[in-house]
Amino acid sequence: MKNHCITGVAALLVFASCSKQLSTEPLNFNVETASATYNVGDTVTFFFSGNPDFISFYSGEEGNNYDNRERTTIDxxxxxxxxxxxxxxxxxxxxxxxxxxxxxxxxxxxxxxxxxxxxxxxxxxxxxxxxxxxxxxxxxxxxxxxxxxxxxxxxxxxxxxxxxxxxxxxxxxxxxxxxxxxxxxxxxxxxxxxxxxxxxxxxxxxxxxxxxxxxxxxxxxxxxxxxxxxSKLLYLNNVLPDVAVPVKNIAQKVDSYKYVFSKSGAYKVVFLAVNATADVQQATTKEIQLTIK
The missing domain is CATH 2.60.60 (Lipoxygenase-1)
Structure with a gap:
């Protein structure tokens, strides 16, 4: 799986570089919700299990869509x-x-x-x-x-x-x-x-x-x-890549994350989990399909 950089990884690598060779524990991570359907304005709680050093959140909304994390132009x-x-x-x-x-x-x-x-x-x-x-x-x-x-x-x-x-x-x-x-x-x-x-x-x-x-x-x-x-130089279809919301870094213990959707729709929610040292990086994603009414 292609590696992805997220906020906080750089700081970890600086710390890890003090040792000649470090290794990470196997990456174990999962996400669950109580339901697949919620109403606009409901608080959706995502429950975590596992041991990642870093967790980032993509709600699936405009500007926070995992599929658009590397997009720089738009049709x-x-x-x-x-x-x-x-x-x-x-x-x-x-x-x-x-x-x-x-x-x-x-x-x-x-x-x-x-x-x-x-x-x-x-x-x-x-x-x-x-x-x-x-x-x-x-x-x-x-x-x-x-x-x-x-x-x-x-x-x-x-x-x-x-x-x-x-x-x-x-x-x-x-x-x-x-x-x-x-x-x-x-x-x-x-x-x-x-x-x-x-x-x-x-x-x-x-x-x-x-x-x-x-x-x-x-x-x-x-x-x-x-x-x-x-006029100045104009880029007719350039956009900034969508970005994740940091949920957890290596100094934190986080068992859940709460989020409120403001618009109805079908959302592909993605959590990106990473373990990283100066020598090794492991990453995985967990996807949840939600319907917001």
């Missing part, structure tokens, strides 16, 4: 959504929505030009004069399939000679719609760490706040304008 549909507001001016096609997998975070013209940017503007609905126009769901699955993180950017262009548009972007979110219907947040307008880059006309640039991105191009006398606002 789902990455989605971008935002609202926009176009004001003033008569110029068309002044805002583009772009995505890059290979931007090197060189926030200047050369750095932007060195990256490959995919224009996905056509996937979003943009304002034609109404405030808070919903973009609709922009599916980013094509970029997830490349198994690389992404940068999201808005590019603004304006031409001298006519009044240039003012654009405001609000309520932006990126999330992952998981296969079970739940949603994993990735970032939003306040946490995407936007940075603006002015290529033309530094007098008119993107302004960034926790609630919106905004650029005012200027009147007909304003210079030609090109400005970008670029």
């Amino acid at each position: 789902g549909t990455p989605r971008l959504q935002f609202t926009s507001y176009a004001q003033y001016g008569t110029q068309l096609n002044t805002l583009q929505l772009l995505v890059s997998n290979d931007f090197k975070e060189s926030y200047d013209e050369a750095g932007i030009n060195a990256a490959k940017w995919t224009d996905i503007t056509s996937q979003a609905t943009l304002s034609t004069g109404a405030d808070n126009t919903p973009s609709g769901v922009v599916d980013l699955s094509d970029f997830l399939a490349q198994k690389k993180p992404v940068y999201i950017a808005f590019k603004y262009t304006g031409t001298s000679g006519n009044a240039q548009k003012t654009w405001t972007i609000k309520s932006l979110t990126v999330d992952l719609l998981k296969k079970d219907g739940s949603v994993l947040p990735v970032t939003d307008i306040a946490t995407a760490a936007w940075r603006q880059v002015s290529i033309k006309n530094p007098a008119a640039v993107w302004t960034i706040s926790a609630t919106q991105l905004r650029i005012a191009g200027g009147n007909a006398a304003a210079e030609d304008n090109e400005d970008w606002v670029i």
Whole structure:
């Protein structure tokens, strides 16, 4: 069985290393409950028998699932959504929505030009004069399939000679719609760490706040304008591995463990038991299927 590291094992190994050769007793461990069915809010008592040095607990809930202890990515549909507001001016096609997998975070013209940017503007609905126009769901699955993180950017262009548009972007979110219907947040307008880059006309640039991105191009006398606002590096489907709850270490004697489930469902509860020294590690798992009504 593949070995698993748990909290507290490192301290034991430091102690054990003081001896040239130590051995563990045979690992004997079992878990039982009084019933296989409980109600939400009931206290479930798990009774232990055996002699492990360490015990860890996986309830089977989100974030505490034994099967996901080594998972770093998750299946789902990455989605971008935002609202926009176009004001003033008569110029068309002044805002583009772009995505890059290979931007090197060189926030200047050369750095932007060195990256490959995919224009996905056509996937979003943009304002034609109404405030808070919903973009609709922009599916980013094509970029997830490349198994690389992404940068999201808005590019603004304006031409001298006519009044240039003012654009405001609000309520932006990126999330992952998981296969079970739940949603994993990735970032939003306040946490995407936007940075603006002015290529033309530094007098008119993107302004960034926790609630919106905004650029005012200027009147007909304003210079030609090109400005970008670029998000931080985004991982569309990365998750932290699920972790166990420590129940017992070598200094403790524990005969039982109590837990309360807050949601109904079928749960695979797993206890991981370990005996370890500097020379030997033994591990075993015990699984209990519970139904919470």
